[in-house]
Amino acid sequence: MSGFFAVYSNLVPITLLQGVIYGFLALGIMIPFRMLSFPDLTAEGSFPLGGAVAAASIAAGWDPITATMFALFAGCLAGSATALIHLTLRLNTLLCGIIVLTMLFSINIRIMGKPNQAIFAFDNIFDVLLGGSSRDLTMQILLILGMVLVAALLLLLFLKTEAGMAMRAVGANQLMARAQGISIWKQTTLGIALAGGLCAVAGALMTQNQSFADVNMGFGVLINGLAAVIVGETLVGRSTLTRQLLAPIVGAIVYYQAISMALALGLNPSDLRLMTGLFVLAMLALPGVTGRREVMKIRE
Amino acid sequence: MLEVTSIRKTFHAGTVNARTALDGVSLTLDDGDFAVVIGGNGAGKSTLLNAIAGEVIADEGRIAVAGKDVTRLPTHRRAHLVSRVFQDPLAGSAGSMTIEENLALATRRGQSARLAFALTETRRALYREMLAPFGLGLENRLDHKVELLSGGQRQSLALAMAVVTLPRIILLDEHTAALDPKTAASVMQATVRAVEENRLTALMVTHNMQHAIDFGNRLIMMTDGRILFEARGEEKRGLTVEALVERFHLTDDKMLLS
Ligand SMILES: Nc1ncnc2c1ncn2[C@@H]1O[C@H](COP(=O)(O)OP(=O)(O)OP(=O)(O)O)[C@@H](O)[C@H]1O
Ligand SMILES: [Mg+2]
Numbered sequence: 001m002s003g004f005f006a007v008y009s010n011l012v013p014i015t016l017l018q019g020v021i022y023g024f025l026a027l028g029i030m031i032p033f034r035m036l037s038f039p040d041l042t043a044e045g046s047f048p049l050g051g052a053v054a055a056a057s058i059a060a061g062w063d064p065i066t067a068t069m070f071a072l073f074a075g076c077l078a079g080s081a082t083a084l085i086h087l088t089l090r091l092n093t094l095l096c097g098i099i100v101l102t103m104l105f106s107i108n109i110r111i112m113g114k115p116n117q118a119i120f121a122f123d124n125i126f127d128v129l130l131g132g133s134s135r136d137l138t139m140q141i142l143l144i145l146g147m148v149l150v151a152a153l154l155l156l157l158f159l160k161t162e163a164g165m166a167m168r169a170v171g172a173n174q175l176m177a178r179a180q181g182i183s184i185w186k187q188t189t190l191g192i193a194l195a196g197g198l199c200a201v202a203g204a205l206m207t208q209n210q211s212f213a214d215v216n217m218g219f220g221v222l223i224n225g226l227a228a229v230i231v232g233e234t235l236v237g238r239s240t241l242t243r244q245l246l247a248p249i250v251g252a253i254v255y256y257q258a259i260s261m262a263l264a265l266g267l268n269p270s271d272l273r274l275m276t277g278l279f280v281l282a283m284l285a286l287p288g289v290t291g292r293r294e295v296m297k298i299r300e
Numbered sequence: 301m302l303e304v305t306s307i308r309k310t311f312h313a314g315t316v317n318a319r320t321a322l323d324g325v326s327l328t329l330d331d332g333d334f335a336v337v338i339g340g341n342g343a344g345k346s347t348l349l350n351a352i353a354g355e356v357i358a359d360e361g362r363i364a365v366a367g368k369d370v371t372r373l374p375t376h377r378r379a380h381l382v383s384r385v386f387q388d389p390l391a392g393s394a395g396s397m398t399i400e401e402n403l404a405l406a407t408r409r410g411q412s413a414r415l416a417f418a419l420t421e422t423r424r425a426l427y428r429e430m431l432a433p434f435g436l437g438l439e440n441r442l443d444h445k446v447e448l449l450s451g452g453q454r455q456s457l458a459l460a461m462a463v464v465t466l467p468r469i470i471l472l473d474e475h476t477a478a479l480d481p482k483t484a485a486s487v488m489q490a491t492v493r494a495v496e497e498n499r500l501t502a503l504m505v506t507h508n509m510q511h512a513i514d515f516g517n518r519l520i521m522m523t524d525g526r527i528l529f530e531a532r533g534e535e536k537r538g539l540t541v542e543a544l545v546e547r548f549h550l551t552d553d554k555m556l557l558s
Contacts, residue, residue, distance in 0.1 A: 161418060162404070162415070165404060165405055168394070168396075171396075173395065176391060176392055179375060179379060179384050179392075180410075181377075181379030181410035182376055184376070
């Protein structure tokens with residue numbers, strides 16, 4: 001047991017940092033599912049897209065903040081692509097996401113010019129924003145936590161404006177939204193673009209944390225993010241907008257701690273996906289758990 | 301106010317399932333008209349309302365609201381002219397949003413959504429004032445989610461939402477049919493009050509013959525996608541349920557009861 005604590009406590013700072021970075025991803029996964037009733041898998045492609053764009057831009061000499069903004073923008077484009085395919089062809093949203101994330105695999109390689117890109121030699125966002133303490137994990141965690149909380153706060157404020165309410169109305173009741181003069185196209189595209197942007201920012205930050213982007217870095221992030229959202233909603237609830245927005249962040253932090261604990265306890269890393277899948281299934285099947293099957297409600 | 305000129309609509313045209321729902325319907329409503337539409341199941345009443353609202357685009361003909369040709373406009377682009385209360389109490393409001401949020405959406409119907417906070421104390425005071433006449437206590441529950449409301453409460457909210465911006469025409473499709481008789485009567489009463497007080501032009505579908513006789517200044521009867529009979533003013537006031545049944549051999553129970 002003391003072995004477990006030694007291993008686990010060593011991992012805590014690193015996994016906390018990853019947890020807060022995945023907070024962006026979980027936010028970006030929550031929005032389509034919860035705010036727009038648009039079950040979406042694009043995250044699996046927009047996350048590595050963000051990583052690829054950030055790594056390629058940094059390697060090309062852009063400063064890390066601009067590079068992260070490029071990633072945000074690219075993620076928004078990826079999200080819009082999924083939304084527009086769904087709106088134009090009326091295909092199931094999950095299929096639209098699969099098509100886009102498949103195409104993104106090739107695009108991500110094109111962006112980097114190769115399947116992966118190291119950026120050890122360059123300054124990253126931590127170096128730029130934290131200066132002398134850029135290698136201090138605590139400072140890194142606080143920085144990203146601050147960023148994700150600001151993102152959530154901006155989102156909260158936006159969702160309370162007329163424009164944000166129009167977007168939520170589309171997720172709640174399309175017939176009613178149309179009758180209130182709201183464009184389903186505009187709001188769906190905006191919302192899914194926003195979600196894609198958040199996932200890409202997560203990818204960009206993860207890349208800068210690891211100083212490395214890999215075209216396969218998105219594999220499995222969707223189900224992890226979904227698990228994080230479910231954990232967060234179970235802990236924080238979703239009765240108010242504030243809770244709905246905090247849940248993914250809290251969930252991501254707790255979920256990645258749980259994973260790290262399981263690994264410290266000797267779980268084989270290659271069994272992790274199986275465990276995550278079983279966990280998500282169990283949560284969806286369990287009646288009475290907040291965030292049940294309705295997470296997977298599918299648009300017509 | 302509303303000009304419908306020879307509209308036609310065939311669903312699944314060119315297939316074995318082709319079904320002509322509107323077969324040349326023309327109808328003109330003047331400012332302040334309250335027209336009640338009756339007719340058997342499948343007569344095309346809902347399709348007519350859907351065509352006016354924009355949910356169905358007519359194959360032929362023309363629809364103009366307040367002088368503006370809306371025939372081909374999608375629903376959201378004519379929402380500033382047309383409002384609607386559906387039969388299904390769940391359809392008219394967003395369940396996962398609060399009463400005040402729903403009212404905020406309705407207050408801005410058809411206007412572009414701004415990046416300004418949707419709810420202010422002034423607006424809340426206005427909503428309380430709007431909801432109080434319904435006598436349901438909704439004015440004290442502004443921050444409750446709509447999914448917690450009963451069917452009658454939700455339908456009353458939908459009605460309040462439909463009239464708040466004073467639409468050029470309000471469409472009511474069997475909007476009391478899903479309610480128990482007592483609630484239906486009170487929602488009907490609120491409807492008549494709202495339409496009359498605001499001098500709205502209204503088109504209301506009902507299967508309730510008594511409502512068709514009691515309310516509105518015009519009666520329109522549809523069958524097989526056409527208007528079969530129309531009565532207005534004196535003639536409408538002279539109608540009785542018995543006379544209607546007699547005249548049209550309405551033996552279909554579904555038309556008499558609802
Ligand atoms: N979206 C649609 N697709 C295919 N057929 C439709 C559609 N909407 C209506 N119809 C058909 O058009 C015809 C007219 O339907 P409509 O709903 O307008 O009748 P209604 O007069 O409202 O009847 P009810 O009293 O039952 O509500 C029916 O035969 C119906 O099956
Ligand atoms: Mg109908």
